[in-house]
Amino acid sequence: MAKESNMKETQLVIAVDNGNSFVKAAYENIDQTFMFPNVIFQSDIKRKVILNQGSPIENLDVEIVSPAIPEGAGRNYHVGVLASRNARAQSIVGYRAAQMKSQRVETLITTLTAIAYAAAQKHAQDIQNGVKKLRVDVQLGIGLPIAEVGEAALFEEKLTAGIHTVQFKSTPEYAGVVVELDIALPDGVNVDNVAGIIDIASEKGNSLANKAFGVADLGGIDLDIAFFRPGLQLDDYTSTGFRINLNDIVTKIRKDFNTAMGQEYLSSDVNVVERLVHKDYEVRWQGLVKGSIADIANLHLSELAREVLDRVLDAWAAAPEAEEFLFIGGGSAILSPYIKELDRQGHPLRFDTPELAQMRNLRGTFRSLATALSPAQMEIASAEADKA
Template sequence: MAKSESLTTSIVLSMDNGSSHIKGIYDDLSHTFIFPNVVSQPTGERILLIEQGDPLDFLDVQITSPAIEGDKYRHVYVGNLAIGDEGVVHEIVGDKAAQKKAQRPETMITLLTGAAYAVACKHEEAIRSGAKRIKAAVQLGTGLPISEISKFRAEFAHRIASGIHSVTFVTTPVFKGVTVELEFALPIDICIDDVSGVYDMEATLKTPLSSKGFGIADVGGVDMDIAFFRPGLELDQRHSTGAKIHLNDALEHIRSEVNAQGEELIASTAELTIMLVNKEYEIYAEGKVVFDMTNLVNRHMRLLAEKVLKYARGAWKHVATRANFGLSAAARSFCSRGSRS
């Protein structure tokens, strides 16, 4: 295959742009990926010592998109490569957490990078044979928090579906020098973040959800969305609700308290998140444990858990008493216990 040869392809892609991680699945259930929701603007050029490794760990990209104004985010590191970078690092914490997901430029950057990565993975064999440009028609499924759907759905959809978005992998192993041109279609518009998962559970696991009224809480870094469904998997748009819980702020407080020990033991909230997911509570320096954050994590997470439980029980009680949800005896019992707690 000549190196100048380009490919034309199509892909079906679903992406959850979460506060801590980007999760994606393309074409079928066997093709999934996940990377931290961190973006950095690098200073200088990256020195590539070896051209090996997992491309997902080295997402070094140049982006040209009608959805991203100016040159500020033209060249960025994304995901694991951005964590601990010496350039300008953007995490979804603090002031960033208060911004609307639909309007943050980082949302588009990670969405475009994830889509380009999925396309490149799909055609890795052709890339290894010399393909350098791929034009992809992308059938995309993605979502926004409940609090943003009514006001920002049209704006977000317009940014995604207007024009051609170009992503070039700069030093990324395997995909180095490859440009992916993305043209998106949104066959089901913009969903509520946690709704797609409900339909997927019903379709793939054959769970007995369709005959029941139920609620599902999606705990994110900033918001907790609580979506309610009537029998028949009908989304109750009137009673579905959201609340601010600020999980990311709790993580930032933990990081600050750890670093108050005298040195920067944890460089970023993304690094802390990875440690917590892996249940790595002991922090080492020079081969010795210098801090055990178990009690610190338990204290902050307990307060957050109490807040989540309070919101979830309150929302469930409200919808169960005001809407004809056809609740099962077990659901009515749970609601009753929650109202007495």
Template sequence: MNKLAGIDIGNDSIKLVLDGSKEPLVIPNIIAPGYERHILQEEDSPWKALDVTIYSPSLTQRNQRYFVGQLALEHEDNMELEDSDNKAVSDQSLIVALTALAYQGLMSYASGAAHGNTDEVEYVLGTGLPVRTYAKFHHQFEQRLVGEHEVTFHSTPQLRNRKIKVTIRKVAVSIEGAAAIFHLATHDSLLVRDEEIYNGCIGVCEIGALTTDFPVIQRMAIDNHFSHGEQIGIATYLDAIIRDIEDAYGYVFQSRAKLVQRIKNRQFTIQLIGEGQVDIRAVVDQHFRRAAARMIEMIRKRWRKYPDIQCFYVIGGGASALKPYIQDAAGALRLRFAEESEFLNMYGYLKVAKSRMSQTANV
């Protein structure tokens, strides 16, 4: 039986939720070369030690071993996506996405199937792309996902030496930001929850790690002319924070994700060599104020070009981090924010997939 899932293949993290579940899986979009680990104490969760070999016809290197997510977070040879990367064709994003789908398949394995030494799981997926890459790449993105892939777990606790075939039957690709608004406008049953959003003209500023999208949605339809995307996200400012802290204090963050964890937990004190400590809050504030000013400038620009927009939602993982700074920079400009902002696209992708599947079934 196919599992219906929404997966947000973000540049900072992969977020996955199964239909009927309220607990999303989040894996940092980071990988490092894998090898036989020298384990002194086994991790207390398989999520913390995703050590996999992935075979996929869509990958350039089809049978390589990787440390994924949390395990790669502080690895000296880890890789995070950069501005020039396109998630539609990125091997790294596919590696982390397939790891997430395999992991979730094994964790909810009661409804799966097994043949010999290989477990199997089948999916119908909803996912999305930024405004600027959707038109050109969404068919290629779909083709790379659809098909059979195989993931083998190595030193991962509870999953050691487990192999699973991940079969993706269908993929519904939508636009980042627009899917989030669809989620806000509808119930899980897809019935209308908010008439103003569903029938209105809504502007969106969806702040990601490497991109910021500005789709304009009129009665749940994308405006082709006025929807736009910028090749800048919060990662630009996180990288600047990391550089400034290293220059000033000699403290090195091995990844953006490591810095983001500290900011989310409001842990602004870093440890220096020689038992010294320093508070980095002022450095974070400085760059996040710059980021907020840039976002407000872009929102004003989009709203002036399309004055029929009734309200503007600021969403995404970047919006969660920058919310107080954006509110300060906005002044009299009224903007809307939403709870669990970083998960809105993921839930929207699930609903889009559910909607398209039901339409297909009714044809």
């Protein structure tokens, strides 16, 4: 059977971190990354596009056919930035936050979209030259929170059972392109918190491997707490996980501010998260400053920070040999100033840099994946990336 002239077979090495606020991915090498808001919007109505312009990642309009997505969940989705523009978009809050990450349909949709986008980016020149279909042999690295380790086998089965098809609809540059994904997990399913430590410990001159320490991975929903003995040995007995629902707090901040102003100046939780991370509290509307979210944010985040600190200190009491405690994850970039202020006793708390905090699990997962793959597999992926 003749090979389709507009089809290309390829390989992709990619790690995906489905954070509760943002989905992050690194493909082909640890520094080739992208991210988009963890928001989806199901829509069977054809998107009206006047000029099909703009960045592909800001206009992820996809149709997904997958054996892992149950009937009734739909096929057509706006994902990330494009979805966040719709007031009815589905963020991971409320009853969705109560579900396990491994059981949420949203996790599969965003993961498959991220992989398809990475494949299209890798072969952007081929697509420009007329390729309309990519058949991709995917080597995937992905993780779950500590509390969901028991779900790893079922989650892996969803990803590896059968072929997943993602078609870009109105996405600029890739409209009409079909991406078929055959996924393997050479490293199995990682533990998010442990992955973050792998990255930190890999830094030149880092001394974590020589001591006992604790680490908290602060996400939009989960607080994962792990303790390590010298030699980076995970203490399974004292490691634990909790729900903190930072995403719900972000929603409250947005709604409380809009109510106080009497108008919906903040239309999405994504916008609030970006303001909190960058400490950009002033809200402008039509060129004028309409107010600040600082006071409302301080009220809600101080209460949450107190709960997080209490959880950490209680867990630390069960592993008192830990010499220090690290905070990583996107939530730590938001809560770190509040936790520092509340810790009156001066515990040796360490906070990751805001630029790296939310990327630690992704980077550690990619490192672990690269280690699991043979040098030949990594070389093939790298060579393909250079040709594309």
